[in-house]
Amino acid sequence: MNKKKLVRITTISRSLKKLLEGQLTFMSDYYEVIGVSAEEELLEKLGKENNFRPFFIPLTRKITLFQDLKCLYILYRFLKNEKPHIVHTHTPKAGTIGMLAAKLAGVQHRLHTVAGMPLLEAKGVKRVILNSVEKLTYACATKIYPNSYGLKEIIISKKFTSSKKLKVLGNGSSNGIDIEHFDPKLYNEGDDLVLRQKYGIDKEDNVLLFIGRIVGDKGINELINAYFELQGQYANLKLVLVGKMEEHLDPLHEKTLQIIENNPGIILTGYQNDVRPFLSFADILTFPTYREGFPNVVLQAGAMNLPSIVTDINGCNEIVKHNYNGLIIKTKSVDELKDSIVKLIENKLLYNAIKEVSRKNIVEKYSRTIIWESILEEYKVLD
Numbered sequence: 001m002n003k004k005k006l007v008r009i010t011t012i013s014r015s016l017k018k019l020l021e022g023q024l025t026f027m028s029d030y031y032e033v034i035g036v037s038a039e040e041e042l043l044e045k046l047g048k049e050n051n052f053r054p055f056f057i058p059l060t061r062k063i064t065l066f067q068d069l070k071c072l073y074i075l076y077r078f079l080k081n082e083k084p085h086i087v088h089t090h091t092p093k094a095g096t097i098g099m100l101a102a103k104l105a106g107v108q109h110r111l112h113t114v115a116g117m118p119l120l121e122a123k124g125v126k127r128v129i130l131n132s133v134e135k136l137t138y139a140c141a142t143k144i145y146p147n148s149y150g151l152k153e154i155i156i157s158k159k160f161t162s163s164k165k166l167k168v169l170g171n172g173s174s175n176g177i178d179i180e181h182f183d184p185k186l187y188n189e190g191d192d193l194v195l196r197q198k199y200g201i202d203k204e205d206n207v208l209l210f211i212g213r214i215v216g217d218k219g220i221n222e223l224i225n226a227y228f229e230l231q232g233q234y235a236n237l238k239l240v241l242v243g244k245m246e247e248h249l250d251p252l253h254e255k256t257l258q259i260i261e262n263n264p265g266i267i268l269t270g271y272q273n274d275v276r277p278f279l280s281f282a283d284i285l286t287f288p289t290y291r292e293g294f295p296n297v298v299l300q301a302g303a304m305n306l307p308s309i310v311t312d313i314n315g316c317n318e319i320v321k322h323n324y325n326g327l328i329i330k331t332k333s334v335d336e337l338k339d340s341i342v343k344l345i346e347n348k349l350l351y352n353a354i355k356e357v358s359r360k361n362i363v364e365k366y367s368r369t370i371i372w373e374s375i376l377e378e379y380k381v382l383d
Contacts, residue, residue: 004085004383006031008052009075009098011059011091013039016046019090019115019296020175025050026372031379034082036075037094059093061249063129072097079105086111086379090174096133099140109382112141114151115174115293116315135160143378147294148172150314169374172318173294176371179363182276182303192281199267201238201281206345209282209306211242211275211297212289214268215250219288219311219331224256224266226286226337231265234345239286242278244271279304284344290331292316302326302362307354309340319366323350325358 008024010016016024016037024033033052037043040056047054055078057071079087079101088111089098095112102110117134138144138161145167146152152166170176193203201207208227212218220241227239241260245252245268252260260266272278275297279285285301285308294315301308302319308326310316320326327343329336344351 003030003032005034005082006379007034007036007079007082007084007087007102009036009087009089009094011038011061011094013037013042013046015091015094017042022050022178022368023175023372023375024052027376027379028052030376031085034084036078036098057097059097061093068093068097072101075101076104079107083107085109086382088113090115092117092133092137095141096137099137103140108142110140110142111145111378112137112143113145113147113174114155115147116291117151117154117293131158131160134158138165141165143167145169145378147174148292148315148318150318151293154314167378169378170370171365172315173296173299173366173371175296176366176368177296177299177303177362178368179303179359182279182300184280184303184305184359187277187280191277195277195281199240199269201240201267202236205236205238206234206284207282208237208239208284208286208341209242209278210240210286211278211300212287213250214241214243214245214252216252217250217290219290219337221253221256222288222332222334222337223286224252224259225334226341227266228259228263229334230338230341231263233342237345238265238267240267240269240278240282242269242272242275275300276304279306282306284309284341286337286341287311287316288329288331288337289313289316295319298326299362299366302358305355305358307344307351307358309337309344319362325354325361 016035027033028051034055035052036055038059043054043056057074059071086109087102087107089095090113099110099112144165149168152168156163214220279301285306287310289311292315298308298319310320311331312328317328322328327340329340
């Protein structure tokens, strides 16, 4: 018996690789899976590794009207020809192009996962345009899956769509976490020491860690300011930034860039394929982001028993319970960030109590298999 076709779409192939790692392979046992995205060479590689058929379209993450219309036409023709049972999109641009093309092509089941809203930080005309685009995406979809309960409430409050279309799967998250992969038992003190030595970090140093895009709306300006002010109090404090600078999308303040460049206590590692060694040797995850869907890095830190400081936004405040498995602060507050760092450095009783429960919380609520089975059940209802 031929399997029904399932089309999964992201804007860039790196999202298929990272945001949905392992999921398409799992779904290929039940459906003929087609992965649609940009970055053709990586897409072909992922298709071979993950048992899905790749289809390349030249999507971009920026607003590029003529290119977007071209991609819409290419995808419409493709879907019209393939006649898939389900089209399921992720990321903003892929969601809009994918849902519109699927509706025009007559695809019956059009699903979109919302994993964050860049528009929440936009203002003026740009905000109006992004709001309209978001509404268009939801209007074309038959079902929408916010990956956190907080995000669901935001969508309802902004009146982007009817609450009947919305559903959060499990406890949230788009893909859950591989708890066997993110396991602190895989690393020992010797491994941590090797990595510390590589980056010039002494064994006695307190290490703050950030993992993600090095951009303004991740709270990097506030993090750098907080760190700079705390250096006078803690001479052995280091800050490790793991991620890629994206100056063209959301540049940092000039002062922030100067501090990063000239401060020997700040280590910029660039993008890393495997963040587990950093989660193992660090002391605190600092994640002062302005907006998220359901942040994987906070799940990863918890699974590795690393205490986190996060902002009081959807996703973050669903994973972390204040003073239980982490600390929660206001967005854009340098003072609260500083106070929380000091609290975890000085209060060893609280620090160790948080470490004690962090992994247990993640294992019980956010194991990857829980999320995959929840999505599969949604698909089966449509069969």
